[in-house]
Structure formats: C-alpha cells, structure tokens
Amino acid sequence: MGSYDPEKAWFPSSWWNSAVALQTIGDYMQRTGDRRYLGQLDNTFEKDKGAFPAGVLSGDPLLGNFTSRAIDDSEWWGLTWLQAYDLTHDPKYLDMAVTIANYVYGYWDTSTCGGGVWWDAERTYKNAITNGLWIRLTAELHNRIPGDTLWLGRSRTAWQWFQGSGMINANDLVNDGLTNACTNNGQNVWTYNQGLAIGGGLELWRATKDPAILATVKRLADASIGPGGLVTDGTLTETCDADDQTCDDNGKQFKGIFMRYWTDLVDTTHDSRYADFLERQADTVWNRDRDAANRLGTRWAGATNDDHPNVFDWRTQASALSALIGDVPLPTPFASLAATLSPAQPVIMPSASGNATIPGELGLSASGYLPLVTLVSTDAPAGWSASPRAALVTLRPHGNAAPVYRSVPMRITVPTAAADGHHTVTANAFAAGLRFTAQADVLVAHSVDFDTGTAGELPWLFDPDHSQSNRVQNRFADGNAHFTYRFPFPADTTSAQVTLTIDAEFVVQVSSDNENWTTVLKEDRPITDGSNKADRSIDLTPYLGSGADGAKPVYLKVSDSFPNDGWGGRVYHVTANIVQ
Template identity: 30%
Template sequence: MNRMKPSALLITAAAILVIVGLAIAWRLGAGTALTGGGSASVWSERADLAQQELEESFWDEKRGLFNNAAPCIAQLCTDPFNYWWLAHAVDVLVDGYERTEDTKYAEQLGKLYQGILDRNAGVFINDYYDDMEWMALAWLRAYDATEDERYKQAALALWQEIQTGWNDEMGGGIAWRKEQPDYKNTPANAPAVILAARIYEHTQDAADLAWAKKLYDWQKQTLVDPATGLVWDGINRQGDGVVDKDWKFTYGQGVYIGAGVELYRITKEQSYLDDARKTAANLKQDFLSPATGMLPSEGDGDGGLFKGVLVRYIGELIKLDPSQKGLIEMLLTNADSVWEYGKGKDNVLFSNSWAQTPDTVVQLSTQLSAVMLLEQAAWIEKQ
C-alpha cells in the first residue's frame, strides 16, 4: 500500500443527457425523500443507492475490476493497480450481499475475483503484507457469505504467505513489505490478528490462535499508548528504531479494535474487550471534532479508505457490545452528514470529508469508505 495516490447528432446527444438527468433526479429524489426518517429502511435504501452508484460509476465489466476514479479519466482509471482498494471493494460487495441476499452481489464477487487474478498475474500474492491481509480478510468474508470454496482457498493461501513476514527485528511483528523487513506497522499486524483469529474459527488449529495472540501481544506492547489506547502507526520506518507517534490514522484504531474484538469472541478474556473499548473511547480525544462529532478527512488516495476501515470495526465492537451507545451515535452522526452534506447534488458520489461536497473526480477509495459507513448504519437500523 502506498501512503503519502452534425446538428441532428447534437439534438440526440442533448436528449440523451436530459433522459439521464431525469433518471438521476428520480433516483436521488427517492433517496432525498428518506431524509425525514419516516421509513424503517431509510439507511438500507441509502446503502442500496450508494452500492448502485459504485457499480454504475466505477465498475468496468470488460476488466472485471472497479476503476480508480469516477469519472474515469484516461489511464488514471486503470493505473496504478490499487490492489488493497479492491480488497475493500470485495468487503463492500459482501456487505451488500449479507444485507440483501441479492445474488447480483455474489455474481459481481465472482467477476471481481477473476478480474484481480487476471490483473495480478494469476495469483493474489504481492509484495506488501498489509495488502495481502486486507485481501485475505475480504475473501474469507466472501466465503462465509457465499460458501464459494475458491474464496476460502484464496484466504488460506494468503495466510500462509503472510506468516513469512514475521521476523525478530523490532522485537517481532510482521513487516510492512518484503523489501523492508525491519519496518513494522499497525496495518501489517493488527489485521493479521483478525485474520488469524477468523481462520482459527474455521480450522480450529491451535497454531492459528497462537499466531493471533502472538501478533496481538507485539502490537499492544509496541504500537499502542498504554495510557490512552491510541494506536500509533509504525516503528523503524526510517531505520532509527523510532515509533511514529505523530502518525495516527483512523484505520489503525479500527483494526486494533477489531483485533481485540476477535480475540475476545474466541477466548472470552476480558482484557481484549477492555483494550478495544479503551481505544474506541479515545477516538473522542484524538479524532472526533469536539463541535460536531465528525471523523476527520484524511485526504484522498489511500487516505480515502481509512475512515471506512474504522467504521467497519467499530461496527464489530457494537455487535459484540450493543451498550456502546456513544459509538452508535458517532456512526449515525457521520452517516447523516455524509448523506446530507458529503454527497454530490446530482449523484451518489461522496467526499473525502463527510461534511462537504465532493470533488469533481471521486476516487474509488473515498467512495468505498462512504458505502461502508452507510452499510454500518443500515445494520444498526435493523437491530
């Protein structure tokens, strides 16, 4: 993952534009009518509209992949190959399928599976351990939803490769990428905890649970502030053994919360749940706007995905601990804002900031985060 990404023809064309405009207006009108909240399925309908926009504005049927941006502009549509964005696209399709049981999501998952393989030389392996973890997590969820054996096998193969990223530099942990084995960070370790724990639930192999615990212990001891629960991004990025304490991102908090949730589900050891609650509580101090309760904009490119990862794992904590009313309120506050202020006026494309109008070109990463948020709101609505 990269950080800091002739007249008759005119009349016909004009007519087409009018028809398209009317169609969009009708679609958005249906969504806007939901603002009053009178419908019991308000968030599910909004999630439907966002998923529909994702397909219509980003999906490339020929390649079996989502484009990098909408509108699609020249080569930037397809290059670079944003592998880890596509992992989260898999997750978003699974969200839609789990919520609706509509087979269109399952069909698109199959196309995306093949599209990624075709683009990545017939394999899912790459040089970034965190990228492979996102992909393995997504395909394991896809398997759980669809029971398509291909997806489980992809996740297991990736897990075997991911384990090779562990070494004793910086006291342990999985490296961020193969070319930099002594740089360890949260996005290469906390998601691996979640993955190992979920694989253990499938295999019941004690070695997988041991991996989850070992990775968690390293993460907690090395990259978490014991006083506040704030999760730091990484250590030894510049070869100096220093922890990047000024690098604090929403997705780092999310995956550490998710790691604690998964281990608590399996072991019922209270410390894991306590850790997750502590980091979640610290969001108010380090990330939320005091005035509005909004999560920050973390830019476009990879940063566009960060909040989406956080809200996914906040959702997992809420499922485990429904008493987290403050977290539910935070998700719904952000969902209300992204729909009211962070959405395009003539489409269902979203902004990096969930409180302001989107840019002319919207990146896939940004769109995916907003869809994740709306899917979480839809899940809350059903409870």
C-alpha cells in the first residue's frame, strides 16, 4: 500500500493491475479481519468511477463505471467491487458490479465460435482470461443477489461453452485463447488462465452444487501441479520466470491470481494435497523471495542474475502476497487489532558524541463490536531506549466496516556507540485475546553507499513521488515525477560530497530544508540512450542543514529536464563522503 497513489486512487501506471492489487488487499482484510484499508478501496471507487481520456488511468479511454474497450479490465474491476461489497455490505459496490457485468454481457457473442465474451470492443479475440473472469463474475453475482436466476443462467452457459471451446487442452491445461477458426491457438499456459478456470468453476459449484463442475475443477487443479504443469522444483513458476527472461508488468501478477483461486480451492475442498501445495508456496516466498525490506519478488524461487534480475515492485508484492494470505488460517476473527510503527527518520548517522533521538508514532486500529482496552509495549535493541515503554489505549470500534484509529507518539533514543547496520524496534499490542506485533527498521550508518532499486536504497528514499524502479539497480523520474533522498549527516559534519551514477535527462537539486531548492546538475541535451551515464559529484557542504535532533540533513532531488519525452533522470548508485 506504500505504492498506492491516494490522489489518482490507483497503483501508478497500471489500470487492471490496480484492480488486482486492491483485490489482494481485500483478500488480506477478509482473511485477517484487519480492515485498515477500506478507506483506500472507497477512495478508488469514488474518484475513478467516472470517464477519463486515454492516458490518464489507462492507455484506453475509460467510459465510466470502470468500463473500457478492454473487456477483461472491466471484469477485474467488477470482481474488485464485489469483494468490497462482501467487506462492507454497501449496496453501491454490488450495483457497480452489476453495471459492469451488464456492459460485459454486450460482448457475449454466439455468432462466432458458438459463444464466449470478446476480449476487446473491436471483437478481435476470444480468450481464456476474459471468459474465466466472466464465469466467476456472473456466479459471484448470483451468489449475492437473492432470488437471482439471470446471472446463474449466464454463468452456466459460459461454463459449458468454455469447457467445449477447445481452450482446455488434452493435458487439462488452459491455453491462452482461440484462433480465428475457433480452435485452440496453442499459446502459452499462463498461471492466471488456469487459476480463473479453477476459480470460475468453484464459484459456480457453490451456486449449483453440481458434482460434475467440482470434478472438472479438480482435474484442472491436478494438472496444474502435476508433471508438465505449472510447477518447477515444487514452486509455482511462470514461463517468463526463466533465468533468461523477464516478466512484463502483466506477467508479474499472474501467479498471485492463480494463488487467490487456489486458496479458494483449499478452503472449499479441504484436500490436504492442495493445502500442502499452498503452504509450500508461502514458505518458498517467505524464505527465498523476500529481501531485507520485506519486498517480495517476481521469481518465488528467488533466482536472479545481472541480465535478468529478480524484480521487486508493487505488482510482484501483490502477487507473492497472495501465497502468504492463503496460508493464514481460518476462520476470520470476530474482531481485529492491528498496529504500525513509524520512525520519522529511518536512518541515523551518529555523531562522535551525543545520542540521537528519533520521533515516531505507533498507530493502532481495530474493528469489531466491543471496546478494546489495549496494552502497548515497546522493545528496543540493547543500549537503546523507546518511550513510552508501555501504555494503555482504549479503542471503540463500530463494526467491521468502520475501523477506528488511535496513535501514540513515541521517541527512540539511539546511542552514539550503536553499530552500523539494521536494528529492529518492536511494539506489541494486546487486547481481549488479540495480539499484533509491529516492527520498525532503523538503519545506523556512518557512510552512504547504496544501489538504487534495491532494499539498500529504501531507508534513504525520503520521497519517491511518482518515480519508478522497474529493474534492480535503477530509479528514474519521468515527466513531472521526482524522487528525493535524505542524508541525515551527523551534527559534527564539517563537509560532505555525494556522487551519483546517473544518466538520461536529469535535473538534480539540493536543499537543507526540503523547501528551498538549488539546481546543481542539469542535462541540457535530449539524451534517451544512456550515452551520458557517468559518476557526477556534488559538494553538499553549503547545504548542511540543522535538524531538530542535531543532525545536519541534506535533501537531494532528481527530476526530468525534458518532461515531455519520457526519459527523466535515472540514478544507479549513490555514495557520499563526509568529514567530521
């Protein structure tokens, strides 16, 4: 959710992926009872339900009510709003899902291939994902609308057509779609196509209790994890996860969609084979695909190389998170308690004398129907201190759809002798049998040296704005985007110099207060091929500030010198030398 843009109410640069990421957050809320993110769901609903020109939220014009020429994109949003309805019981979400489904039904066409929903408004392609989504969407509508027969009939018809369409091959794996001659096109078996075939069947089975449907779902599931299926050495693997390939922004989320519906399979069948596979994926993600900043990558087995690194971004996070969410045991708690611990300064650069004090905040939230008298305690590393050590906070939730929030100011004191490296501060919240542990990472550093786009960059990244990092070891800011680093130099610093490995069309500015900026580097030529990549040094001594904690912070901002052509400043590595 750190990547969620509250102004445009989406995850930057991806329309359908934003719907799926919000579904992942919805899955988390449903599974755990933690309802902290209902506000973001509603923010997206209210801000993005109108019409938008091409390029604002999608490459296509948005027609209003989350519909566009991309029929599958429309369906993803329909499922998102049905989940919001399940979480809140607010009828506006169900009404929106019905509106979307009515729009999609306009592209059900029996005149070509005997049925099926077209993938696009131009009616060029009938494929697996659009029709798997249609089965799930219509079955979910039936299961939420009392007395419905309309959507059930459409779901049954779609399931029967899908089974006979030819997209399911002889190995019970789902190829991507149909040729113009209405035969299996033999294209890739993507995990999300297999997942929606399983998920669509499960929801329709819940509506009908037809044993033949569940038997088909199990065949599709067994094929997924069997020989020649979608698993490599026990780990769910996309074809683009190969060491010599890189998944595009769409492919990054496919495995998470599969796991969302695999979790439904486990919950529905209670089959130990399916549960074991789910647990294996969660263990693999946690132990092999998680970096020091708790980011989750695109390759769940964790493989990486210089040419095709394991990529970490919000899409890969949402995808791998689905494996962890599925491993959370049921039933969902009747009430929930959650906490976040946020130091205002995640980096401390100690001076030669004097301790450093970090202001922070412990945020508490709860849902349920009874007051929760919450005991909060904090633990800091040896030699450190956190205040308050303990506190009592009363939370008075008003149901599961309206969580309440409280905050407790904190101060963390870091001794001068603290060793370089990452240190964990822990807060524990207890109330009525509920427990939640929140952790904050504080980096103690006597030097600055990090690759961008990695976990090592994050403590220094003060404001990512709308910058992006789509591969390991780079961060770039196109158009009106920028990114800002904060260097909290020690109070006894007398001089400082930073060196950036940078290219493309950059503007670099420096400030002592994050308000008044001085341009120190600028590329005046329109360079889009990286030919100007070089190490460039900047003297920061004139900008050494004066922070409340005695530090001398310097802010460094990178932006785009030619904002109209999409090749803004790109930084690969940052180092700094200081004299104390």
